[in-house]
Amino acid sequence: MTYTAPIADMRFALEACADFWSLRARYPDLDEDLLAAILEGAGALAAETLAPLNRSGDRARVSLVNDVVAAPPGFREAYEVFKQGGWQGLAADPTYGGQGLPRSLALAVMETLHAANMSFALLPMLTLGAIEAIEHHGAPDQKALYLEKLISGEWSGTMNLTEPQAGSDLAALTTKAAPQADGSYAITGQKIFITWGEHDLAPNIIHLVLARIEGAPPGSKGISLFIVPKFRDEDGSRNAVRCIGLEEKMGIHASPTCTMAYEGATGWLIGEENHGLAAMFTMMNAARLNVGMEGVGVAEAAYQKALAYAKERKQGLVIIEHPDVRRMLLTMRAKIQAGRAICYACAVAADGGDKAMEDLLTPIAKAWSTDLGVEVASLGVQIHGGMGFVEEGGAAQFYRDARIAPIYEGTNGIQAIDLYGRKLLGDRGEAMGRVIAMARDAAAQSKDPRVAARLGDAATALEEATDYMLSAERNDALAGASAYLSLAGDVIGGMLMARGVAKTEDAEKAALLAFYAEIVLSRVGSYLPLIKLTAAPLAALT
């Protein structure tokens, strides 16, 4: 697979759209040259080391033999290059060897890894979650024990939430934690869908595991978070946790999705007893944003592949000359740019301490960008024609890989519930009101009257929809929540692109925004009937 990090597009999204340099005061050592150097370095890693393993990893898959999961050929060497480059610790605490750079910059780096090799990138993504959980919730001795090795990439991390009977419903989980005399807990239970839960790329794996301490209250208020290292800290002995199965999946074949058995494994409580969900949400929020970025990354890879094919493939004309093919390619490109801007803006909000905006944008970044990943990957298949359906063509893998992103880290339906229930109701629409005002502002400042009109109307539609959601009965609002999220993403993506265009003289980006306004913003009003769909007609389903 050939992939080139779209550095100009990334910088436009980060600097112009997402207002990255509003962070300048917080990161005085960071300047344009360093930013460029980091993105170029990441781009080189992605293009030269990871992309060449994308298709071979898909074919080779992973295997479980005698409790050992073998990564596909080449992954060990690639992980070594990744580790040596210091990429894992880009945004981590310098006390433990991190570089203390903005998370938004680390996210942009992750975009290139996701694009080049989604299966591979899941490994650092999960480790990042473990780092953030321990940074935020770990006791000093836990930080000392784990952070340095995780941040250097020597060890990797996992998140263990799901159980066979408890998917999105964490309150139902049953994994047990029995207190031991030495202060540790014996963890017993089974976890499923554990990404990179077992592998041979790192000498130790640090599992973050949700479980119930004996006697804890039922439901979500009785869940605690534990650190369960594959090899015990005390003596380096093998802990009683092992991978007992791998899922056979439709995509991301090169990443092991493990069923993990905990059989009285030694675990250490992290954070407060029975407050495990809150701690897990630290990981989840970062992971959700990263999954959104995955959607953008895989879409970018699919776009590049389709564009190259369209320039080379003749059907009468070279197919890129066909208006319908151009329409598809531009749709891909415009939506990718919007999704990228949303994800980066969410991370910049996090870096800038704008918690309300980070919270608001997280479910949108996750769901909108992963829907986009599937849509764009499907368009990529379509542009390839018959070769799109044939695995050799390369487009099919993106379509298969992209499909997981709307599901994991909370399905997109759950993101919509989160946007409505926690975020919108949480501040009675205040943060969304800021977004609407920004969209109005961007519309007013646009030099393109069509864009100004489309974006202005879109802002009004978002306002109407927001007012409705805030006043609707809960079940009615839930029936329209997914459409509301889609509408919000459409508008926010357009607003961010318009902000970027206003700051630059980039004619191609202005044309892309105009196209986005015509094909996306022009349609947002039509979401209103879907958003206002009440629970009543849903009773028609029997």
Added chain:
Amino acid sequence: MTYTAPIADMRFALEACADFWSLRARYPDLDEDLLAAILEGAGALAAETLAPLNRSGDRARVSLVNDVVAAPPGFREAYEVFKQGGWQGLAADPTYGGQGLPRSLALAVMETLHAANMSFALLPMLTLGAIEAIEHHGAPDQKALYLEKLISGEWSGTMNLTEPQAGSDLAALTTKAAPQADGSYAITGQKIFITWGEHDLAPNIIHLVLARIEGAPPGSKGISLFIVPKFRDEDGSRNAVRCIGLEEKMGIHASPTCTMAYEGATGWLIGEENHGLAAMFTMMNAARLNVGMEGVGVAEAAYQKALAYAKERKQGLVIIEHPDVRRMLLTMRAKIQAGRAICYACAVAADGGDKAMEDLLTPIAKAWSTDLGVEVASLGVQIHGGMGFVEEGGAAQFYRDARIAPIYEGTNGIQAIDLYGRKLLGDRGEAMGRVIAMARDAAAQSKDPRVAARLGDAATALEEATDYMLSAERNDALAGASAYLSLAGDVIGGMLMARGVAKTEDAEKAALLAFYAEIVLSRVGSYLPLIKLTAAPLAALT
């Protein structure tokens, strides 16, 4: 896999929506009892014989060893059941053993086969194409030689169009036909993507092959159609055609997609010299409608699977109680019912000799229903959550299988060009004008004021869009053609459902139509900016 033919839904679509009984005078022997018996018989074949092989066939795949392609285990026995049931010849000429029933009824039968096992159903679907080509274009001796054995299912048929350098652009094909002393032609060339081009389920395979007779004019006016039997008619000896490779595809794993090498194979001209494309279009049109039906079939199977899962899976509540899950399920169900009605109506138009309506509806049935197949299969995956991405869950296969349908038999982009260039311009919008009038009529007769309003507005939008397409510059029209097709499909699906509801007292179908009006018809106006997209902004793509 569990699948139950949705006979009530099928009959509603066929009889109430598509006005099947308008054909009564043409088929005096056909009555409701026979119709019911045929659909129930097909449903039993699909459910009991084909559906159980769907997942096993996906896993087993097909293999090519020493020029022989082995079908997956169980397919031989299933094909025997299919053959013995006389299903292949349902709509074929009684002179050669067919049953002379309406093609629309045969299409409904095919729906159940596509739904139960898309890979399997491709075999009779391709044979059907060969039967129709020979019925329409064959000389009497060719009919005598081939039809009986094809109609009985003893032999199977294929369509050989695509070559490595010529996909959608048939004018570029280079396979040669050299005249021989005995009146036959020696066919030499390579064809790709030949579905069921080689297999071990039938003792002979009749290939219909496009090729150029030596000295024929270049381009599409120099193409002739040939019959190339795997075993020669004269002496039963093996013809010089063989499968030299199978594609590794993302889906429909149980159907071989062959690269066929013709090395001076004996072929017989069918139809007139240099008029091969016209003859091929006889097959193509039937095949396009059948591919549309495939989209509906795989969507129905995905829907049934998702519905069953949603009723059984708990996440707090049984997940079907979640408004967002109900919304997805109802969206699937409503769109399936619309797509089914469109496909059936197209076939009823063909049976009734309404050529203009058949021609108009064919590209819409193909493209709209196959887009629907992908969308619904993707929703099915989403409803399954993590289990949707795991192959064991069964939803993933539908998502992989469904993805070919928008590609083959002319990509959906080509269908949109056909709808605009051949159909709309061909009669200056007359047939579409009839459709618009029917939609207005159905709106006026609806007892549900919301449906009446939505459908009336949708008819107006279709009229506006049609007027635009008829007057636009060609390249501008082509830029909006796909959106125009989507709009037309949305409206026609709603119109047909409304006609059906008006004729029955089926409250569930009335509720489904109301839902369709709210989530689909309410949005059709928003296609207008996409349809009116001109070629100019597409220049932004570099």
